[in-house]
Amino acid sequence: MYMLTGALLLMGITGTLLGVIIALFARIFKVDTDPRVELVRELLPGANCGGCGKAGCAAFAKSVVAGENLPSRCPVSSQEQINAIALALGISAGSGVRKRAVVRCGGDMFQTKERLNYNGVCDCNAAAVVAGGPKGCRYGCLGMGSCANVCPFGAIEIVNNLALVHRELCVGCGKCADVCPRHVIALVPADAEIHVYCNSPEKGAEKRKQCKVGCIGCRKCARYSSDQFTISGTLASVNYEAETLPGEEDVEKIQCPTGALLSAREHHRIETHDPNWKKDEK
Amino acid sequence: MSKIRSFKGGMHPEYDGKELTDSCCVIEAPLLEKYYVVLAENAGRPPKPCVAAGDKVRKYQLIAEADGFVSADLHAPTSGTVEGIVDVPGPMGGSVQAVVIVSDGNDHGSAPFDCWEKWQEKSGAELLERIRKAGIVGMGGAAFPSHVKLAVPPGKKVDTLIINGAECEPYLTADHRLMAEYPQKVITGAAVMGKLLDVSNIIIGVEDNKPDAVAALEMASAGTSVRVQLLEVRYPQGAEKQLIYAVTGRSVPPGGLPFDAGCVVQNAGSAAAVSDAVLQGIPLIERIVTVSGEAVRSPGNFKLRIGTPVIEAVKLAGGITEEPGKLILGGPMMGFAQRSFDVPIAKNTSGILLLPPKAALNFSSSPCIRCGRCVEVCPMKLMPCLLCASIEGGRFDLALKDHVMDCLECGACAYVCPSRRPLVQQFRRAKSELRKKR
Amino acid sequence: MLEKMSDNIPDEIKLPTGSKLVLSSSPHVSASESLRKIMLKVIAALLPAVVAGVWLFGFRALAVIAVTVISCVGAEALWCRLVKKSVSGAVGDFSAVVTGVILALNLPAAVPFYVPVIGAFLAIWLGKQLFGGLGSNPFNPAVVARVGLLIALPAAMTIWSPPRGMDKNYPQAETFFGSAMMKKVNAGELDGITCATPLGLMTDTRKILQTEGDRHQAAAARHNFDKVNSPELLKKYFWGIRPGCIGETCVPALLLGLGILLIFRLVNWRVPLAFAGSVFLLSGIVNFFFPGVTPPPLFHLLTGGLLIGAIFMATDMVTSPVTNTGCLIFGIGCGIITTVIRIWGNYPEGVSFAILLMNALVPLIDRLCVRSVFGSRAQNREQLR
Incomplete structure (x- = not known):
């Protein structure tokens, strides 16, 4: 009994004493934070993705309060959240186009000839230092998942040796675009539905040798609408600054001969459901 | 003979494959139909081509001019017609531009520079200019232009010239055969560069496994200021910093250059090329290449023109015995695995290795056991x-x-x-x- | 000869197609050493100790070793099955066998068979796989298991049976067997004979001395110190004829194992030397100044698990430092902790605890001993000038 009370007493006294000390220290070394910074930080998504160029959400909140950045610099927050921040601080929200990442390559393991066996570190940047990587196409996605590893939102998945962006998860922070050694990932307006899934400026015939779904620069799309599509050399691309972005019905009308021009939805469907879609059609 | 010297650390490969080719005399390659002279072959800026498709060129003619200081001239390996400038698979991966020369079969051309029999009377600047004009680069590794390495920056004092004849890479014997068969060229080239740098301390570092090369060099160097230094057979004895340490006992600080240790290091092949440029007045258009590996039928050393596709070199070596699992340009330790047999050889290609799938190292994802x-x-x-x-x-x-x-x-x-x-x-x-x- | 050669040259030379070319980073060749070969060599180095152990302690020892090794391999396979790793890959590298053998050599021959089974799971699961498997474990798995068993099952882990050659004619037999057992020994009965280890006797003696209780007892105890340390006994200790764990007693077998390890360059000689050397030195100093506190250093060197620990357990690659200086620090640290536990601690033996404690410090030691890059010393000298 004596032991028990002794122990309880000791624990109680020690606990109280330490509690008091902690409380005192918290008082003495209190850091004054701007309540507005705290408020903005709470309104931000808190993913610390770095898409705004700051180290994290706290740093961004500080810079917004200090007036260095406008709330719209945050690529992740929705327009309502940004407006809320702007309202709370009494500043303008600024305008920003919401972005989303797109992997401009459709060359999965069935479409692009994997020219060589590769033996080494499974990382795109590591593979790129070995004779430029094993893929036949020098501009396409290497498919080793450096972008997937770096994505803070888990929005990139490697399917059939090809990086695939899950559009509903992607917020457009741009980390993947930074890490990709092939610069195959682009940030495009979030409402763009149609993309050219090819990044290779090589000659059409060269591309054709390596990849079944490369853009061969046939200009079919540019003839359809010179405003919505631009051609540089042998590579077509969607003009994301066009007044009206192309939609799925346009893709159907254009009938891209290689299938490089696709809607994101269709691309997703092809890669996830039916990987052999063009395999039989040699 | 002086003591055998070495750096600290390193290792000796269990099997160095040198016996495949170390007694194979250098064989001159026959003329080919086409040469692909790669422009971006050296460290530094690629030279600008100064010929166009359809141009007739003579052997030794300048076909691409150095672009800036850290860049080297390129010369036609034979006489013929320029077919064009095309993309070819590059030795470092990807594709690079190359001048394609279709040989006319005559191999006509005369030495573009004067023969300086009495080079001792020339000034250092003249000699340096000749080395630059001849397009000489480091023929052991990175193909760094030799004239850059020989131009001592102001404020640095150089008192030692080291000729790298260590050839520590397994399989390779190109420098070994060069030193054994053309010792005079190496010694003369070394002496020329010694004169250029105004140093009296000229040392050729050779690994202890090349007794014939050492004997030849000693014989040829008798009466000159060039000295042969035996080095322990140890990899990487031929790495620049390690070689300087082994020969002089000085260390180059991290991030520093050989100048910081008062040294200039040149490859033995480059020394021979310097000798040719000065005595015969010809630029660098060919080099000795070891074609070896267990998948090659008859390995050997061949004198190949720059721009020879690898497949032609393999033909010279009698083809293959089995389908190779790896094609390597350079040695097996630092060379680059290639994706195609159409890669042309460049000035720094010291070896072409064809390893069978079983002989090549297969990396695994086994964990590190910290064996140290x-x-x-x-x-x-x-x-x-x-x-x-x-x-x-x-x-x-x-x-x-x-x-x-x-x-x-x-x-x-x-x-x-x-x-x-x-x-x-x-x-x-x-x-x-x-x-x-x- | 010439004709023959020309016969061999085919009309058409075979040219490569490049179909099998592999792209990888340099280097393109490697030494023939592999993980599996290293483990097999370690097993070879352990064999002399295994043979000696079986010869000394009989087939019971062999059974203990077999049970331990089988349960270690089983534990490894079971884990791999549970976490869906490749079973053949993990078992095929023989690391579990090495762990099993080392653990078995650290068990008394008379140990009940459930003990090595528990030990195997402690070693493989707790000691290795929970940290991520081979290469990621901060502690030597066999030592983790031994310490775990020693703390959890002290009674089972300290049943010492006499080895071959330890009978009634053994020097100081009565001290080792105790009076009750001595009667049995004299009668020639073989079942259930147990005895004390030299280190155990030393610790008991020391405790009696430290309590300063009965003066009569103390005098007898002091006498005990000399009894376990006679030259005659030291000779017996050297050949392994002393009670103890299966593999720890026979010094020549352990030294042979060390020789094999050194020939194959599998261990850094600095670890065992620093370990055993510092124990020898430290106990020597203490014995010199306070002869009543501990027996002379040679006794420390030849008894307990010092040598097996220094040769096979502390030198484990995964859990020892990678630099030479680091190995020296690690070995000396092990030696100091061992000596301190032996002389002043509650346990008779401190080798396992010492290794475990120093294992925890290995990452720090590695950080401390990062070598200066080639040429940087010359640079520093230059700057000083």
């Missing part, structure tokens, strides 16, 4: 196992702190690793990412 062998052999005294752990964890900052940038990529660590980890690749990845950030 990599630490033991690292010639730069780094800690490869710890560096690799940092890089795998994405901590490039830690790797930088642990001097990953000083890695030579000599491959000794990955060679001895019992887990067959791709250490060198990790370091190259870290270096490229760190350079990107800078």
Whole structure:
């Protein structure tokens, strides 16, 4: 009994004493934070993705309060959240186009000839230092998942040796675009539905040798609408600054001969459901 | 004879494959139909082509002019017609531009420069200009233009010229045969560069496994200021910093150049090319290449024109005995794996190796067991196992702190690793990412 | 000869197609050493100790070794099955066998068979796989298991049976067997004979001395110190004829194992030398100044698990430092902790605890001993000037 009370007493006294000390220290070394910074930080998504160029959400909140950045610099927050921040601080929200990442390559393991066996570190940047990587196409996605590893939102998945962006998860922070050694990932307006899934400026015939779904620069799309599509050399691309972005019905009308021009939805469907879609059609 | 010297660390490969070719005399290759002279072959800026499709060229004619100081001239390997400038698979991966020359079969051409029999009377600047004009580069590794390495920056004092005849890479015997068969060229080239730099201390470092080359060099160097220094058979004895340490006992500080240790290092092949340029007045258009490996029918050393496709060299060596699992330009330790047999050889291609699938190293993802062998052999005294752990964890900052940038990529660590980890690749990845950030 | 050669040259030379080309980073060749070969060599180095152990302690020892090794391999396979890793890959590298053998050599021959089974799971699961498997474990798995068993099952782990050659004619037999057992020994009965280890006797003696209780007892105890340390006994200790764990007693077998390890360059000689050397030195100093506190250093060197620990357990590659300086620090640290536990601690033996404690410090030691890059010393000298 004596032991028990002794122990309880000791624990109680020690606990109280330490509690008091902690409380005192918290008082003495209190850091004054701007309540507005705290408020903005709470309104931000808190993913610390770095898409705004700051180290994290706290740093961004500080810079917004200090007036260095406008709330719209945050690529992740929705327009309502940004407006809320702007309202709370009494500043303008600024305008920003919401972005989303797109992997401009459709060359999965069935479409692009994997020219060589590769033996080494499974990382795109590591593979790129070995004779430029094993893929036949020098501009396409290497498919080793450096972008997937770096994505803070888990929005990139490697399917059939090809990086695939899950559009509903992607917020457009741009980390993947930074890490990709092939610069195959682009940030495009979030409402763009149609993309050219090819990044290779090589000659059409060269591309054709390596990849079944490369853009061969046939200009079919540019003839359809010179405003919505631009051609540089042998590579077509969607003009994301066009007044009206192309939609799925346009893709159907254009009938891209290689299938490089696709809607994101269709691309997703092809890669996830039916990987052999063009395999039989040699 | 002086004592055998060495650096600290390193290792001796269990099987060095030198016996395949070390007694094979250099065979002159017959003229080919087409040569693909790669423009971007050397470290530094690629030279600008000064010929166009359809032009007739003579042997030794300038076909691409150096673009800036750190760049080297290129000359026509034979007489013929320029077919054009096309993309060919490059030795470092990807594709590079090359001048295609269709041979006319005559191989006509005269030496474009004067023959300086009495080069001793020429000034250092004149000699340096001749070396630059002849397009001579470091023929052992990075193909760094020789005239850059010979131009001592102001404020640095050089008192030693080292000719690198170590040839520590397994399989390669090109420099060995060069020194054994053309010792006079190496000695003369060394003496020319010695005159140019105004140094009296000229040392040829040769590994102890080439007695015939050593004997030939000693005979040829009698009466000159050039001295032969025996080196222990140890990889990487021929790495610049390690060679300087072995020969002079001086160390080059991290990130420094040989100048910082008062030395200039030149490859034995480059020395021979200097001799040709000065005595015969001809630029560098051919080199000795070892074609070897277990998959080659009759390995040997061949004198090949720059721009010879690898497949032609393989033909010269009698074809293959089995389908190779790896094609390597350079040695097996630091050479580059190739994706195609159409790669043309460049000025720095010392060897063409065809390894059967079984003989080639197969990297695995086995864990590091911290055996410490990599630490033991690292010639730069780094800690490869710890560096690799940092890089795998994405901590490039830690790797930088642990001097990953000083890695030579000599491959000794990955060679001895019992887990067959791709250490060198990790370091190259870290270096490229760190350079990107800078 | 010439004709023959020309016969061999085919009309058409075979040219490569490049179909099998592999792209990889340099280097393109490697030494023949592999993980599996290293483990097999370690097993070869352990064999002399195994043979000696079986010869000394009989087939019971062999059974203990077999049970331990089988349960270690089983534990490894079971784990791999549970976490869906490749079973053949993990078992095929023989690391579990090495762990099993080392653990078995650290068990008394008379140990009940459930003990090595528990030990195997402690070693493989707790000591290795929970940290991520081979290469990621901070502690030597066999030592983790031994310490775990020693703490959890002290009674089962300290049943010492006499080895071959330890009978009634053994020097100081009565001290080792105790009076009750001595009667049995004299009668020639063989079942259930147990005895004390030299280190155990030393610790008991020391405790009696330290309590300073009965003066009569103390005098007898002091006498005990000399009894366990006679030259005659030391000779017996050297050949392994002393009670103890299966593999720890026979010094020549352990030294042979060390020789094999050194020939194959599998261990850094600095670890065992620094470990045993510092124990020898430290106990020597204490014995010199306070002869009543501990027996002379040679006794410390030849008894307990010092040598097996220094040769096979502390030198484990995964859990020892990678640099030479680091190995020296590690070995000396092990030696100091061992000596301190032996002389002043509650346990008679401190080798396992010492290794475990120093294992925890290995990452720090590695950081401390990062070598200066080639050329940087010359640079520093230059700057100083």
